[in-house]
Amino acid sequence: xxxxxxxxxxxxxxxxxxxxxxxxxxxxxxxxxxxxxxxxxxxxxxxxxxxxxxxxxxxxxxxxxxxxxxxxxxxxxxxxxxxxxxxxxxxxxxxxxxxxxxxxxxxxxxxxxxxxxxxxxxxxxxxxxxxxxxxxxxxxxxxxxxxxxxxxxxxxxxxxxxxxxxxxxxxxxxxxxxxxxxxxxxxxxxxxxxxxxxxxxxxxxxxxxxxxxxxxxxxxxxxxxxxxxxxxxxxxxxxxxxxxxxxxxxxxxxxxxxxxxxxxxxxxxxxxxxxxxxxxxxxxxxxxxxxxxxxxxxxxxxxxxxxxxxxxxxxxxxxxxxxxxxxxxxxxxxxxxxxxxxxxxxxxxxxxxxxxxxxxxxxxxxxxxxxxxxxxxxxxxxxxxxxxxxxxxxxxxxxxxxxxxxxxxxxxxxxxxxxxxxxxxxxxxxxxxxxxxxxxxxx
Amino acid sequence: xxxxxxxxxxxxxxxxxxxxxxxxxxxxxxxxxxxxxxxxxxxxxxxxxxxxxxxxxxxxxxxxxxxxxxxxxxxxxxxxxxxxxxxxxxxxxxxxxxxxxxxxxxxxxxxxxxxxxxxxxxxxxxxxxxxxxxxxxxxxxxxxxxxxxxxxxxxxxxxxxxxxxxxxxxxxxxxxxxxxxxxxxxxxxxxxxxxxxxxxxxxxxxxxxxxxxxxxxxxxxxxxxxxxxxxxxxxxxxxxxxxxxxxxxxxx
Ligand SMILES: Nc1ncnc2c1ncn2[C@@H]1O[C@H](COP(=O)(O)OP(=O)(O)OP(=O)(O)O)[C@@H](O)[C@H]1O
Ligand SMILES: [Mg+2]
Numbered sequence: 001x002x003x004x005x006x007x008x009x010x011x012x013x014x015x016x017x018x019x020x021x022x023x024x025x026x027x028x029x030x031x032x033x034x035x036x037x038x039x040x041x042x043x044x045x046x047x048x049x050x051x052x053x054x055x056x057x058x059x060x061x062x063x064x065x066x067x068x069x070x071x072x073x074x075x076x077x078x079x080x081x082x083x084x085x086x087x088x089x090x091x092x093x094x095x096x097x098x099x100x101x102x103x104x105x106x107x108x109x110x111x112x113x114x115x116x117x118x119x120x121x122x123x124x125x126x127x128x129x130x131x132x133x134x135x136x137x138x139x140x141x142x143x144x145x146x147x148x149x150x151x152x153x154x155x156x157x158x159x160x161x162x163x164x165x166x167x168x169x170x171x172x173x174x175x176x177x178x179x180x181x182x183x184x185x186x187x188x189x190x191x192x193x194x195x196x197x198x199x200x201x202x203x204x205x206x207x208x209x210x211x212x213x214x215x216x217x218x219x220x221x222x223x224x225x226x227x228x229x230x231x232x233x234x235x236x237x238x239x240x241x242x243x244x245x246x247x248x249x250x251x252x253x254x255x256x257x258x259x260x261x262x263x264x265x266x267x268x269x270x271x272x273x274x275x276x277x278x279x280x281x282x283x284x285x286x287x288x289x290x291x292x293x294x295x296x297x298x299x300x301x302x303x304x305x306x307x308x309x310x311x312x313x314x315x316x317x318x319x320x321x322x323x324x325x326x327x328x329x330x331x332x333x334x335x336x337x338x339x340x341x342x343x344x345x346x347x348x349x350x351x352x353x354x355x356x357x358x359x360x361x362x363x364x365x366x367x368x369x370x371x372x373x374x375x376x377x378x379x380x381x382x383x384x385x386x387x388x389x390x391x392x393x394x395x396x397x398x399x400x401x402x403x404x405x406x407x408x409x410x411x412x413x414x415x416x417x418x419x420x421x422x423x424x425x426x427x428x429x430x431x432x433x434x435x436x437x438x439x440x441x442x443x
Numbered sequence: 444x445x446x447x448x449x450x451x452x453x454x455x456x457x458x459x460x461x462x463x464x465x466x467x468x469x470x471x472x473x474x475x476x477x478x479x480x481x482x483x484x485x486x487x488x489x490x491x492x493x494x495x496x497x498x499x500x501x502x503x504x505x506x507x508x509x510x511x512x513x514x515x516x517x518x519x520x521x522x523x524x525x526x527x528x529x530x531x532x533x534x535x536x537x538x539x540x541x542x543x544x545x546x547x548x549x550x551x552x553x554x555x556x557x558x559x560x561x562x563x564x565x566x567x568x569x570x571x572x573x574x575x576x577x578x579x580x581x582x583x584x585x586x587x588x589x590x591x592x593x594x595x596x597x598x599x600x601x602x603x604x605x606x607x608x609x610x611x612x613x614x615x616x617x618x619x620x621x622x623x624x625x626x627x628x629x630x631x632x633x634x635x636x637x638x639x640x641x642x643x644x645x646x647x648x649x650x651x652x653x654x655x656x657x658x659x660x661x662x663x664x665x666x667x668x669x670x671x672x673x674x675x676x677x678x679x680x681x682x683x684x685x686x687x688x689x690x691x692x693x694x695x
Binding site (some may be wrong): 383384385386388389390391392393394395396397399403404406407408410411438441 | 493494495496497516517518520521522525526527529532533534535536537538542543545546547548550551554586603607
């Protein structure tokens with residue numbers, strides 16, 4: 001086979017060079033340049049690239065997505081769902097553009113600072129200059145690099161030492177029916193100072209019919225003993241693509257609880273990187289993907305035990321309906337000095353149809369000797385004996401399947417610490433099920 | 444007319460014939476016992492009557508009140524008043540016993556054109572029935588059969604039957620593996636539900652059960668056929684002589 005002789009510049013490099021960069025500080029420009037170069041050098045991954053070999057990127061790499069010139073209009077249903085989390089500090093992006101009117105940054109509780117990315121970039125020596133794109137960008141991820149190169153909209157959250165604001169921060173990202181061809185690059189930087197404790201909810205929802213790309217990156221820096229709860233809810237439109245990154249760096253004794261749910265989208269992939277860098281740090285990653293007929297969903301985790309006495313728990317469940325496909329690819333990496341590591345990983349998949357395809361790849365890389373690491377993965381169908389048992393009690397076949405599916409998936413929602421979001425996510429689950437009405441009575 | 448009428452029933456699984464022509468007639472208010480050695484097809488018969496899609500009926504009829512049961516879905520049979528107590532009750536993680544019972548009771552009521560159960564009344568009814576089988580109330584909130592001991596599972600079957608009040612209860616080895624106290628409790632539950640409107644088909648391995656629940660008729664099943672029927676005396680003979688007598692007899 002002949003190699004291609006000269007690679008032309010990508011359309012993204014052309015866009016990058018054509019950008020107006022006048023308002024941006026030099027340090028940010030340098031980081032953007034580096035990211036753009038990384039992207040340009042590697043390009044979009046082919047299916048020969050190990051980390052992307054099972055991800056169905058389809059025409060995402062051929063299309064040329066660009067930021068929306070102006071936000072589209074929200075439908076009534078989307079308008080209804082702007083606020084899900086009770087009493088939250090809220091920031092709303094519509095088609096990737098900040099909507100100040102729908103955001104609510106007033107009434108910030110003590111110890112919590114929330115700014116737009118644009119505002120935070122203007123601060124000399126501030127948290128953005130110290131941290132933005134200095135952690136996540138170590139990862140070779142094409143959409144992460146593009147996000148760093150192109151993001152203009154985003155949120156910078158700082159929680160001061162010892163603060164424990166009760167209000168959650170809810171970041172709402174809505175793609176409208178007008179967003180065909182639109183690229184959205186939301187960027188979130190979260191800095192939790194020593195012993196702070198807080199909750200951030202991110203919701204990504206999109207209208208059906210529009211082929212858009214959203215590639216959000218969330219960078220979390222948790223200082224010593226900080227306790228972060230992150231919720232990530234994705235329900236993109238049936239033609240929308242979501243290729244996102246969550247990247248967390250944990251110092252000693254810091255704790256991360258991350259909960260991700262994929263409820264819809266033509267293709268959704270999340271890479272969740274967790275670096276346990278200080279002794280005693282711990283991370284819980286809970287994931288649930290509900291994959292509708294014709295859709296693709298992918299959760300990649302990268303949990304790295306870089307210090308001793310850290311623990312991590314990963315539990316990811318998937319329900320696949322019709323002809324759909326999913327990937328769970330989970331890394332537990334234990335560095336040489338990371339003794340007394342306690343790491344667990346489990347992935348369970350339920351195929352509602354024989355046409356579903358679930359890939360499950362645990363990856364364990366262990367370089368220390370005094371560790372406890374466990375993993376398990378299953379792909380199965382509903383227990384037919386249980387379906388028959390329920391039917392012999394008068395419950396219809398459809399309802400029996402609905403109830404059993406609900407019970408399987410609901411384990412991921414059962415002890416969610418945020419009741420308003422829990423109710424919301426349960427609805428998303430129930431609406432996927434056969435025998436909806438009966439299942440509703442389970443609650 | 445008999446409540447349950449089985450005529451020349453043949454059934455197979457994976458192409459292998461298990462039931463080889465069963466005839467049985469059970470009148471309303473009667474208790475019949477079916478006994479037979481391991482693998483003779485007792486559970487198969489129970490599951491075929493209840494509609495397990497894993498078995499294929501190749502010939503014959505099963506009538507409930509003269510209606511063809513074989514054309515009904517398993518849930519329709521249940522709603523028509525049929526109940527199967529499983530030899531091996533199935534665990535259903537994530538679904539509480541209470542929820543399960545309520546879903547079942549409502550499905551049956553809906554079929555009869557009755558309104559849904561009233562929550563308070565239903566709870567009262569459920570509590571009464573728990574006492575009948577001396578089941579611990581904590582089991583109500585637990586997921587169906589999940590982590591239950593063998594005895595708890597069997598009790599739970601009888602408890603479900605007591606709550607749902609079927610016209611025809613088929614109990615597949617509900618007595619197996621029970622200690623004598625549990626056996627007494629379970630038998631007490633069954634006897635308390637005996638009535639002129641209700642019939643039982645007891646499948647058992649052991650004559651001991653029939654000391655507690657006295658049947659009107661005993662059938663002996665060997666190799667997919669009923670080889671002998673008689674009164675309760677037959678069970679006692681069986682206990683003494685074993686099945687070999689019938690096995691030889693049927694081979695001759
Ligand atoms: N689902 C199945 N798949 C394959 N073979 C089966 C299945 N169910 C039953 N059989 C076979 O059919 C025969 C009858 O089984 P069945 O369970 O009905 O017997 P049984 O009389 O209930 O026995 P036991 O006293 O052990 O409960 C056995 O040979 C059994 O192996
Ligand atoms: Mg049996």
